[in-house]
Amino acid sequence: MKKNIVCLPGDGIGPEILNIATEVLEFVGETFNHEFTLKNYPFGGNAIDDYGVSLPDHTLEASKCADAVLLGAVGGPKWDSGIERPENGLLKIRKELQLFANLRPVSVSPETSKLSPLKEEILKDVDFTVVRELTGGIYFAQPKRRTDEVATDTLTYERHEIERIVDFAFKLAKKRRNKVTSVDKANVLESSKLWRQVACEVHSRYPEVELEHLYVDAAAMELMRNPRRFDVVVTENLFGDILSDEASMLPGSLGLLPSGSYSTTGPALYEPIHGSAPDIAGKGIANPIGMLRSVSMMLADFGMSSESSLIESSISATLRAGFYTKDLGGNCSTDEFKNELFKELKKGVQTHV
Numbered sequence: 001m002k003k004n005i006v007c008l009p010g011d012g013i014g015p016e017i018l019n020i021a022t023e024v025l026e027f028v029g030e031t032f033n034h035e036f037t038l039k040n041y042p043f044g045g046n047a048i049d050d051y052g053v054s055l056p057d058h059t060l061e062a063s064k065c066a067d068a069v070l071l072g073a074v075g076g077p078k079w080d081s082g083i084e085r086p087e088n089g090l091l092k093i094r095k096e097l098q099l100f101a102n103l104r105p106v107s108v109s110p111e112t113s114k115l116s117p118l119k120e121e122i123l124k125d126v127d128f129t130v131v132r133e134l135t136g137g138i139y140f141a142q143p144k145r146r147t148d149e150v151a152t153d154t155l156t157y158e159r160h161e162i163e164r165i166v167d168f169a170f171k172l173a174k175k176r177r178n179k180v181t182s183v184d185k186a187n188v189l190e191s192s193k194l195w196r197q198v199a200c201e202v203h204s205r206y207p208e209v210e211l212e213h214l215y216v217d218a219a220a221m222e223l224m225r226n227p228r229r230f231d232v233v234v235t236e237n238l239f240g241d242i243l244s245d246e247a248s249m250l251p252g253s254l255g256l257l258p259s260g261s262y263s264t265t266g267p268a269l270y271e272p273i274h275g276s277a278p279d280i281a282g283k284g285i286a287n288p289i290g291m292l293r294s295v296s297m298m299l300a301d302f303g304m305s306s307e308s309s310l311i312e313s314s315i316s317a318t319l320r321a322g323f324y325t326k327d328l329g330g331n332c333s334t335d336e337f338k339n340e341l342f343k344e345l346k347k348g349v350q351t352h353v
């Protein structure tokens, strides 16, 4: 199979983890006879330095024409006080590629369950996906303004934005365990009242799927108290951002979780859920697992299930062999993890090709 993959390494630890992802993709391409075209483009803070904008036109054009986009992470203190921030590029690429659905799968593997701050009995059988609305809500709606005395953000959702993300969640639930938890703040927010109303309307098209509603504060608590109750959690942009970072504590680190963002027609974008981690950038200790699992999601979406499961099983084997990065309580470097991972990939080829 031929695939054109646009790579956006970004800032901080982004390039460190994306380099490993491209090496793994080259290995998978050679092993399984695929032709992956992998080309890096400027994006984020580095693009501000070189082009004055976080999402240069040629990066956007290449992304629109790609089969998929792989993103490391953007941002850092260097660009925090500028008018053009790296995060603007993130919001812009999501909007331009119409990536309205952000999928963030959360599961706890036996290799990491002992690393979580939560008790092992709470983590047993945890397997759910957060479906976060990604192109609407308070991150995008106007007006937005700030003076030294007052600042305003606007939270707006239109019916069609809610309908398409909730529909996406129900379709996903049908392939899983037939349960959707819709998270809102309908006791206070008007946008949440519309969200709940539309969720109920969409539910009437999927009677075989159970729908429950939770307020976001209760959902945050339930994620820690009884996470195995969840199958598909659908929620708006801001709540999804916060709840999925919270959920990363179930497997034990922000560095473990992948994500995929989807439109109805164009290329999907895959990235770990964490940021650019400026506190550890350049130290060679970043955990590449969230990035590698994002690659595995991409390959599964290409229909390359053996390739995807080879990556997953090699990550598990690397952890079983005792290679834990610092965020997981270990002392292995990113390079040591990569070297062991490649040993496992080579061993795993016999069973996966």
Ligand SMILES: NC(=O)c1ccc[n+]([C@@H]2O[C@H](COP(=O)([O-])OP(=O)(O)OC[C@H]3O[C@@H](n4cnc5c(N)ncnc54)[C@H](O)[C@@H]3O)[C@@H](O)[C@H]2O)c1
Pocket (backbone or CB within 6 Å): 013, 072, 073, 074, 075, 076, 077, 087, 090, 254, 255, 256, 271, 273, 274, 275, 276, 277, 278, 279, 280, 285, 286, 287, 288, 290, 327
């Ligand atoms: N999609 C993105 O590119 C994205 C997402 C979130 C934050 N950001 C940006 O990233 C910058 C830093 O934000 P932050 O510090 O709040 O969040 P962060 O996710 O970068 O880091 C939070 C903590 O988790 C650790 N961490 C994160 N990923 C890790 C990994 N792979 N391995 C080991 N440790 C890891 C970091 O060292 C840090 O202590 C900011 O500029 C922010 O705007 C970007």
